[in-house]
Amino acid sequence: MLVHWCLAAIHLLAFALGFWAVLTRGTAFSRLAAGTGEARRVLVADNLWGISAAILLVTGGLRAFGGYEKGTDYYLHQPLFHLKMTLFILILLLEVAPMVALIKWRIALGRGSAIDTRHVKLFARFSHVEALLVLLMVIAATGMARGVTFG
């Protein structure tokens, strides 16, 4: 019971951290686009977003398929679980371009060279869309946990 509780609490805390981090990263990208921000802020928020996404995946995976909640069969037959996973995959797809760009930033900063900020406006928009998708995941998750089905 204690493990179930811990996994559920960590999952929710990771959601809170991730939502804050991806919004903060979006704002940091926007500030850079406006010429008033710092790359360091983007990178710190990005680290936190990455950590929380990994925690969500591990704790969510254990809860769905590790026998800590209602069992694999329940989730695989729950339409809102599939919606939730589709939203998660959309987030991962939106994450590819900023992730690649930020890896290049880290390498450039490590070498003391300039970073490529051409796409920061687009990445700000991606981050804010990702935050919206995270909120939609919460709506799907709460229905999924309560066995909501359609028809």
Ligand code: HEM
């Ligand atoms: C951004 C990512 C995610 C968010 C925002 C999120 C959000 C949530 C929330 C709010 C709940 C609590 C629902 C409730 O008890 O009312 C929950 C539960 C759960 N989530 Fe996630 N989650 C995410 C990622 C994942 C992933 C990747 C998986 C699976 C691989 C997953 C599997 C689960 C499971 C199995 C539960 C327990 C549902 C139950 O009580 O039956 N989650 N999630």
